[in-house]
Amino acid sequence: MEIKAVRLAFIFLTAAVTAQLQQQEDEEDGGGWFSASDVRSQDEGRCNIDVLDGSSLSYQQFMERYAYSRPVILRGLTDNTKFRLLCSKSGLLREYGAHRVRLSTANTYSYRKVDVPFQEYVDEFLRPQSADALGSDTLYFFGDNNFTEWQSLFEHYESPPYVLPLTSGAYSFGIAGPGTGVPFHWHGPGYSEVIYGRKRWFLYPPDQEPHFHPNRTTLSWVTETYPYLPEDEAPLECTIRPGEVLYFPDRWWHATLNLDTSVFISTFLG
Ligand SMILES: *[C@@H]1O[C@H](CO)[C@@H](O)[C@H](O)[C@H]1NC(C)=O
Numbered sequence: 001m002e003i004k005a006v007r008l009a010f011i012f013l014t015a016a017v018t019a020q021l022q023q024q025e026d027e028e029d030g031g032g033w034f035s036a037s038d039v040r041s042q043d044e045g046r047c048n049i050d051v052l053d054g055s056s057l058s059y060q061q062f063m064e065r066y067a068y069s070r071p072v073i074l075r076g077l078t079d080n081t082k083f084r085l086l087c088s089k090s091g092l093l094r095e096y097g098a099h100r101v102r103l104s105t106a107n108t109y110s111y112r113k114v115d116v117p118f119q120e121y122v123d124e125f126l127r128p129q130s131a132d133a134l135g136s137d138t139l140y141f142f143g144d145n146n147f148t149e150w151q152s153l154f155e156h157y158e159s160p161p162y163v164l165p166l167t168s169g170a171y172s173f174g175i176a177g178p179g180t181g182v183p184f185h186w187h188g189p190g191y192s193e194v195i196y197g198r199k200r201w202f203l204y205p206p207d208q209e210p211h212f213h214p215n216r217t218t219l220s221w222v223t224e225t226y227p228y229l230p231e232d233e234a235p236l237e238c239t240i241r242p243g244e245v246l247y248f249p250d251r252w253w254h255a256t257l258n259l260d261t262s263v264f265i266s267t268f269l270g
């Protein structure tokens with residue numbers, strides 16, 4: 001009897017240590033999402049968007065200086081440590097591996113949608129973007145989330161507190177490989193936050209439509225168009241990291257490029 005209890009205690013202890021090690025590993029290597037074979041881009045690009053400590057910008061200042069006029073990046077506005085832990089690769093696969101997720105083609109007008117089990121997305125689709133792939137042939141997991149199934153995760157997300165009057169937030173959650181992203185498009189105002197990984201953003205005001213092909217990827221725009229832009233056609237741009245949120249105003253053109261395998265969530269204000 002006693003020996004059994006000791007053995008049982010040993011098994012529980014081993015399980016606890018294993019879980020602890022897994023958690024440490026997840027924190028150190030980006031939630032288990034970065035794999036050794038990933039080519040993680042070191043080029044974070046320049047940053048010509050205001051980056052501010054959330055605590056140094058009041059809601060009133062946000063409304064006056066940014067809400068209706070230009071993007072801003074706010075740091076440390078919320079603490080999503082808990083949500084981040086829940087979004088580790090092992091945690092999400094355990095909870096959601098068998099659920100189906102809806103993928104969209106990564107082109108401006110997202111024509112095609114495909115449903116696959118989340119496990120299959122992670123195993124088969126979540127890989128670095130090749131330079132010559134077309135956005136219209138690339139499947140991206142972002143948005144179209146089934147809120148019934150993902151509610152128990154999303155309820156732990158602390159969204160940016162500075163919302164616009166008469167709007168409420170709607171989440172779009174996604175995960176994608178290095179080099180992937182969404183090409184230029186526009187819609188209503190909102191926020192973007194990376195939970196794991198780094199995401200580079202390019203933005204233009206509503207009246208300055210950028211030159212881009214709607215079926216080409218952001219990666220091809222970055223390598224083929226961006227380097228040759230005249231100074232007066234340079235975008236606003238910056239790379240966001242975990243702990244930062246980017247705010248984009250209504251109808252601003254924007255494109256994204258994931259520098260790492262990234263887990264991310266946007267809050268659309270509508
Ligand atoms: C969302 O998930 C629930 C529970 O699995 C399911 O009943 C429902 O059909 C799903 N909704 C959509 C739009 O797929």
Ligand SMILES: *[C@@H]1O[C@H](CO)[C@@H](O)[C@H](O)[C@H]1NC(C)=O
Pocket residue numbers: 111136214215
């Ligand atoms: C973009 O790709 C879609 C789907 O393959 C196609 O129907 C559409 O004509 C393409 N658009 C352009 C401008 O090439």
Ligand SMILES: O=C(O)CCC(=O)C(=O)O
Pocket residue numbers: 142181182190191192199254256257264266
């Ligand atoms: O995170 C992304 O890659 C796309 C985000 C986006 O386009 C948006 O939030 O509107």
